[in-house]
Amino acid sequence: MEVLNLLVGGPIENWPAELKHNKIEGPWIGVDRGSLRLLERGITPIVAVGDYDSLGSQEFDLVKEKVQDIRQAVPEKDETDTELAVTVALREFKVDRLDIYGATGGRLDHFLANLFLVLKDRYRTDAPKIRFIDRSNTISFYLPGEYEIEKETDKRYLAFIPLTPIKHLTLLDEKYRLKDEEIRFPISYASNEFVGDMGHFSFDSGLMCVIQSKDVR
Amino acid sequence: MEVLNLLVGGPIENWPAELKHNKIEGPWIGVDRGSLRLLERGITPIVAVGDYDSLGSQEFDLVKEKVQDIRQAVPEKDETDTELAVTVALREFKVDRLDIYGATGGRLDHFLANLFLVLKDRYRTDAPKIRFIDRSNTISFYLPGEYEIEKETDKRYLAFIPLTPIKHLTLLDEKYRLKDEEIRFPISYASNEFVGDMGHFSFDSGLMCVIQSKDVR
Numbered sequence: 001m002e003v004l005n006l007l008v009g010g011p012i013e014n015w016p017a018e019l020k021h022n023k024i025e026g027p028w029i030g031v032d033r034g035s036l037r038l039l040e041r042g043i044t045p046i047v048a049v050g051d052y053d054s055l056g057s058q059e060f061d062l063v064k065e066k067v068q069d070i071r072q073a074v075p076e077k078d079e080t081d082t083e084l085a086v087t088v089a090l091r092e093f094k095v096d097r098l099d100i101y102g103a104t105g106g107r108l109d110h111f112l113a114n115l116f117l118v119l120k121d122r123y124r125t126d127a128p129k130i131r132f133i134d135r136s137n138t139i140s141f142y143l144p145g146e147y148e149i150e151k152e153t154d155k156r157y158l159a160f161i162p163l164t165p166i167k168h169l170t171l172l173d174e175k176y177r178l179k180d181e182e183i184r185f186p187i188s189y190a191s192n193e194f195v196g197d198m199g200h201f202s203f204d205s206g207l208m209c210v211i212q213s214k215d216v217r
Numbered sequence: 218m219e220v221l222n223l224l225v226g227g228p229i230e231n232w233p234a235e236l237k238h239n240k241i242e243g244p245w246i247g248v249d250r251g252s253l254r255l256l257e258r259g260i261t262p263i264v265a266v267g268d269y270d271s272l273g274s275q276e277f278d279l280v281k282e283k284v285q286d287i288r289q290a291v292p293e294k295d296e297t298d299t300e301l302a303v304t305v306a307l308r309e310f311k312v313d314r315l316d317i318y319g320a321t322g323g324r325l326d327h328f329l330a331n332l333f334l335v336l337k338d339r340y341r342t343d344a345p346k347i348r349f350i351d352r353s354n355t356i357s358f359y360l361p362g363e364y365e366i367e368k369e370t371d372k373r374y375l376a377f378i379p380l381t382p383i384k385h386l387t388l389l390d391e392k393y394r395l396k397d398e399e400i401r402f403p404i405s406y407a408s409n410e411f412v413g414d415m416g417h418f419s420f421d422s423g424l425m426c427v428i429q430s431k432d433v434r
Contacts, residue, residue, distance in 0.1 A: 010432055013230065013320070032325055035256075055334045059222040066423075075352055080407070082361075103290055104325065105231070105322055105433075106353060106432065106433050107354060107407070107428075107430040107431075107432065107433075108351075108353075108428055108430065109354075109376030109378065109405050109407035109408065109428045109430055110354065110375060110405075110407055110408075112376075112378055112403075112405035112407070113376075113404075113405035113406075113407040115405075116403045116404050116405055119402045119404070120404075134325075136323060136324055136325075137324060137325045137326075139325065157324065157326060159326030159329075159330075161326065161329055163402075163403060164403075169334065172407060176303065178280075185333075185380075185381055186329075186333045186336060186380060186381075186403060187330075187333050187336070187337075187338045188326050188327075188329035188330035188332075188333055190297070190324070190326035190327055190330040191297075191326065192328070193328075209324055211324075211326045213322065213326055214324075214327065215324065216322075216323050216324075
């Protein structure tokens with residue numbers, strides 16, 4: 001499968017306009033309240049992850065009535081609902097890209113659990129397939145290598161955010177450049193910008209998060 | 218000075234109710250649009266950090282007219298506006314506690330720059346003085362040691378989020394416990410809970426972020 005979308009339960013106000021207007025293509029997996037919100041918009045997720053605890057029994061009954069494939073994370077397995085959904089997308093549907101919506105604007109422990117998920121051994125090599133998208137941010141992940149990335153037309157800012165120690169970080173042709181920088185702990189090099197439509201960067205070790213963003217008022 | 222508050226420019230909808238209703242005590246520093254928003258609410262910040270770029274010249278004129286002490290970060294110094302404000306609060310006003318509002322809900326590169334700020338050498342020992350507060354989250358930071366923390370009455374969830382490798386993490390009496398856990402990379406142990414009003418935890422090395430949170434719809 002090429003692209004799969006995943007909706008978790010964060011506030012609707014943080015959704016990108018395309019999601020608010022039902023303009024996102026491809027199948028969906030819903031997590032917790034995300035499943036319900038998809039159903040409310042006429043989208044039946046191919047898998048719903050969640051349980052009574054996260055939804056309330058009447059809401060959960062509705063999800064059970066509509067969705068064929070329902071999964072529940074087992075607390076003892078030390079896997080969150082979102083992680084189970086990511087596992088299903090990557091391992092069962094073998095997606096090339098997984099776009100996750102609804103992960104921002106609410107509880108920050110949830111957001112950080114999702115952001116740091118890609119650092120876990122079982123997901124790390126698949127990190128480049130995963131994106132988080134909200135109304136003002138697109139988050140993507142990179143393993144060591146040399147990259148050319150394209151500016152999103154509606155975004156202004158570009159940020160490089162090593163989530164681990166990183167060696168030889170070079171920002172070749174962005175507004176603010178770096179050459180063979182060594183990073184010892186997580187840091188957000190925020191408010192950088194593309195010069196033109198493309199940007200090039202490279203690094204030798206660790207995991208890089210890249211965010212394209214725009215201001216919201 | 219005991220407590221100083223800092224307002225940065227994130228969306229108002231993410232503010233806690235106490236801030237919306239002007240119920241927060243103590244002096245303020247404003248950063249960028251935060252200075253303007255304080256003035257709009259009848260609060261004159263003791264320091265305003267920002268420039269024309271972040272505000273627009275008419276808005277900046279208003280800030281200049283009202284605020285006696287205006288600072289601007291120097292891009293070459295590799296210090297952001299928020300960092301400059303934190304430096305002023307810690308070094309000049311020698312605060313015991315710095316509560317930062319307006320840091321969430323907008324650009325995630327900004328939020329992560331703020332969250333990871335405490336990892337920088339020049340701020341790390343002061344990390345326990347800094348909190349980030351929004352409508353559903355209180356973020357605080359801990360250096361190695363043994364701690365007793367108190368449940369906030371309006372919050373339900375408790376999260377332990379090592380931002381660095383951490384050794385011997387013990388969660389003694391929370392709903393989900395850990396004993397002498399070694400953490401290799403940032404992770405968010407989300408959705409834990411207090412059992413009763415107090416919780417105890419300890420660790421030997423690294424820097425721990427703790428978030429108390431509640432759901433928002």
